[in-house]
Amino acid sequence: MDLNIFDRMESEVRGYIRSFPVIFSKAKGSVLFDQEGREYLDFFAGAGTLNYGHNNPVLKEKLIEYVADDGVVHGLDMATDAKKYFMETFERVLLKPRGWDYKMQFTGPTGTNAVEAALKLARLVKGRQNVVAFTHGFHGVSGGSLAVTANQKFRDAAGVSLANTTFVPFDGYMGPDFNTIDYFERMLEDPSSGMDLPAAVIVETVQGEGGVNVATHRWLRDLEKLCRKYDMLLIVDDIQVGCGRTGSFFSFDSVGISPDIITLSKSLSGFGLPMSLVLMKPELDVWKPGSHSGTFRGNNLAFVTAAQALDSYWADNRFEKEVGRKAEIVRDRLESIVQSYPSAGLSVRGRGLIQGLVTPADDDLANAISAKAFEHGLVIETSGANDEVLKLLPALTIEEEQLKKGLEIIERSVAEVFEARGVSAKVLKFGGKRR
Known part of the structure; x- marks a missing residue:
């Protein structure tokens, strides 16, 4: 398989091709096919962009029909049939059943565009510059969103000073017995702490890129109370873990909080088409016409598939229950792997169908398992500050x-990597058979 053209002409900035060095030619459902016809199970889903799989037939049919009828493809922020139907569907399926009242802002096509708009709006509303973000958080790599992204790898590439952000420890960062909200509040109440009163706090309920770190419901509720007490806006970044990734459509549905601003992207279109959205409480909509713009702030093809995804999967709770059942299968299998290697320092964390097998941070174990899994036909990435989480x-x-087959590949890959390192499994599983 000749990858020379990519090595010769594509920038060194390319990343995932290094982990998955083949040329993919087709994709359907949860399977990718390379040029030679080999199949790969996909446990990556476009970094959370393909929650409904590749070329979902229900969504594809609507998309083809729209294009065949010469539907408007590019419309800036003008009114179109596709945009109107998406907004009506979003309100009917998601907002009204929850009793929510949010206005919509369609930003540029990627998640970082939504974050940029949310931060800009929060500062405009409050008239303050500082924003609080959290350790291990990831919100994008453009200027403003990079300033609230914690990972040094991304920050080092900025080329400019990344200011107007204060980082606070995320839930669990200081250990299970330390409430980081107490720390945050102490900083706010102390006029000599050095923290300028923030306009907003931006948070992921589950930090995907940061290592599948899960905030407890209590911590999130305490965070909202703190925002109300100190007149800070609460921004929930649901770009990777929204759109059903944790089970419910919004990752905070069962938490009992009411964010001021919500950012969505990735799987919002349902088909891998670029689309981003900012939801804001109506009183925050202080924009002047055209004061935040972008050429691709109205992807009509994405509106078509997004509306269909909502109607097909979220009009009732059947799909949510299906995701919950699959999540239990994943958790049980990962916990079994952990129990098989009690001295290896493994653990499991996550919610819904974003889960992580956590390895010691200093031995490159997760990357080795990912590479071995790819050899066996599974595409799966790592995350965390040291790529320590599969x-x-x-x-x-x-x-x-397919889900069980992928989990079997993970278990087999873990076994092979440990065997090469001289680590043996403690127990036999699954009817006495090692896999």
């Missing part, structure tokens, strides 16, 4: 047989 992001629509 991160599972299968499509929410993955067939149960």
Whole structure:
């Protein structure tokens, strides 16, 4: 398989091709096919962009029909049939059943565009510059969103000073017995702490890129109370873990909080088409016409598939229950792997169908397992400050047989990597058979 053209002409900035060095030619559901016809199970799903799988037939049919009828493809922020129907569907399926009242802002096509708009709006509303973000958080790599992204690897590439952000420890960062909200509040109440009163706080309920770190519901509720007490806006970045990734459509549905601003992207279109959205409480909509713009702030093809995804999967709770059932299968299998190697320092964390097999941070174990899994036909990435977490992001629509096959590949890959390192499994599993 000749990758020379990519090595010769594409920038050194390329990343995932280094982990998965083949040329993919087709994709369907949860399977990728390379040029030679080899199949790969996909536990990556476009970094959470393909929650409904590749070329989902229900969404594809609507998309083809729209293009065949010469529907408007590019419309800036003008009114179109596709945009109108998406907004009506979003309100009917998601907002009204929850009793929510949010206005919509369609930003540029990627998640970082939504974050940039949210931060800009928060500062405009409050008239303050500082924003609080959290350790291990990831919100994008453009200027403003990079300033609230914690990972040094991304920050080092900025080329300019990244200011107007204060980082606070995320839930669990200081250990299970330390409430980081107490620390945050102490900083706010102390006029000599050095923290300028923030306009907003931006948070992921589950930090995907940061290592599948899960905030407890209590911590999130305490964070919201703190925002209300100190007149800070609460921004929930649901770009990777929204759109059903944790089970419910919004990752905070069962938490009992009411964010001022919500950012969505990745799987919002349902088909891998670029689309981003900012939801804001109506009183925050202080924009002047055209004061935040962008050529691709109205992807009509994405509106078509996004509306269909909402109607097909979220009009009732059947799909949510299906995701929950699959999540239990994943958790049980990962916990079994952990128990098989009690001295290896492994653990499991996550919610729904974003789960991680956590390895010691200093031995490159997760990358070795990912590479071995790819050899066996599974695409899966790592995350965390030291790439110490094997991160599972299968499509929410993955067939149960495929899900179990992928988990078997992970278990086999873990066994082979440990065997090469002289680590043996403690127990036999699954009817006495090692896999």
